[in-house]
Amino acid sequence: MDRLIDDLSPSLDIMDVIKKAIRAVPRHQFIPPVGLITPGKDSTAYLINRDADPHTWWDVVYSDTAVVTQLHDGTVPLREATGGYTSSSSQPSTVADLLNLLDPDPGQRVLEIGTGTGWTSALLCHLVGEHGEVTSIEVDRAVAEQAANNIAAAGARPNLILGDGALGYPGRAPYDRVHVTCGIRTVPYAWIQQCRPGAVIVLPYSPNFNSNFVLRLVVLPNGTAIGHFPSLASYMMMRSQRSVEPCAARGPEEKHHLTTQVDPRTIAYAPAGADLVISTLTGLDSSTSDEPDEDGEAFRMWVSDPNDPNSWAVAIWRPGAVEHKVYQVGDRPLWDEVLEAYFRWVSWGRPNRERFGMTVTPEGQEIWLDSPDRIVGSHAGLQDELVNA
Incomplete structure (x- = not known):
């Protein structure tokens, strides 16, 4: 328990009352005998089992580690570790x-x-x-x-x-x-x-x-x-509010082979302020992979419409390339939208996350920069430019 409390500080300024609550409510009482640990994309997920390996189980429970307790809404056993994490501690x-x-x-x-x-x-x-x-x-x-x-x-x-x-x-x-x-x-x-x-x-x-x-x-x-x-x-x-899973193109007319001069890593590694602007202006999801393929070293960035399984794109970086390939499914110009939003954020002076806020009303929600009257976008429609930018 002391190690767990130590993990909460000094990186986080946690109030003493919160620490006392964590001491008073032992976490092990809420962790199942078998749980799944997902260390990160470069590590393999593994099970902890209180009966088979109690030392590891207790060590994980009282470390600063999330424990997955359900896969695919309970339709897949934890031991299969296939992704689809749907509940956790x-x-x-x-x-x-x-x-x-x-x-x-x-x-x-x-x-x-x-x-x-x-x-x-x-x-x-x-x-x-x-x-x-x-x-x-x-x-x-x-x-x-x-x-x-x-x-x-x-x-x-x-x-x-x-x-x-x-x-x-x-x-x-x-x-x-x-x-x-x-x-x-x-x-x-x-x-x-x-x-x-x-x-x-x-x-x-x-x-x-x-x-x-x-x-x-x-x-x-x-x-x-x-x-x-x-x-x-x-x-x-x-x-x-889950996103739909992207699907393969339904026919040749949905396949588009394009190029971009912008390194996909520029977007993938942009600060959180850029991510907030891009997500607000486009409404898109993203994911990345840096695994090599049969053609060698590669970095891929996927962008997809969370409401349309037939609208997605992947931009691929390879070392030495002057232009990078973009493969798009559907007619929506997803990569162009992402670039437009990113460079709009750049034109505003690259504002960081702390400068943004949200207002929620009966009509929906608005993301703004610095003050509520400088609206970046909303669920009802995106602004062409910031007011008074």
Whole structure:
């Protein structure tokens, strides 16, 4: 436990009250006997098994490591480790960071979106109280049942709801805090509606173009919410907001072989501020790979429309190339859109992540630069230029 607490500092300025909660609610009570560890793209995922190798299991549980607890919504056993991670016990330093930003006080009503293993529900109960202050919603029945068992064994008493977290839970509103444990591309306005003025909402904002963000919103008396992106974090997506999987071209007319003079690594390795602008202006997802192929060294960057499986592109860098190949499926000029958004960010002086914010209204959400009247884009339509840029 001491090592786990040490991992939270000094890189993060975690409040003592959060550290005390983590000490008071042992993480091992919420980790299943078998879990999956995913060290990173350059390492192979591996299982931890409390019965077969208790030393490794305990060592991982009390390190700053996420533990995957479900694959493909429970349809694939963990031992197959095929990707498709759909539930986990999040990295403790990230949990502590989000709770730190949430800054809950005793007696406040908290709505949690995504019960998961139940650890953060129990932490919230320790922070605000055990008399019905915490309401936690989980969409997956099997996950919810296991979380309820974990929470009961730990002696915590949140209100546990099986349902769609995007709808919130008006039965216990108004809330002072909303704690979200799944990736969100579009902030549900129901959460703002169910909060009192001054309430704080902390969520993983996940546009999924290279970087994902922590968003901290404050609810205003006029029924809107406004906030900034204080840090970075990646979480598994809310089920109703997952991207579709790209598909192969349906015919020759959908295949386009193009070129670009821009090194794809320029976009892939751009700062988080650029990622935020590109995702806002294009709405696209991205992923990368640097594995060599039969033609030698290569770096690939994929971009795709999260709502259209037949619209995607890949740009390929190879050493010494003057122009780089782009293969596109569908008629939408995805790579051109990405480049236009990137160079627009450059023309604005390469603003960093901290200068951006979001406003959420009944009509949708807007991303802005420096002040809410300098709108970069929104769900309803993108701006040609920043106001007064």
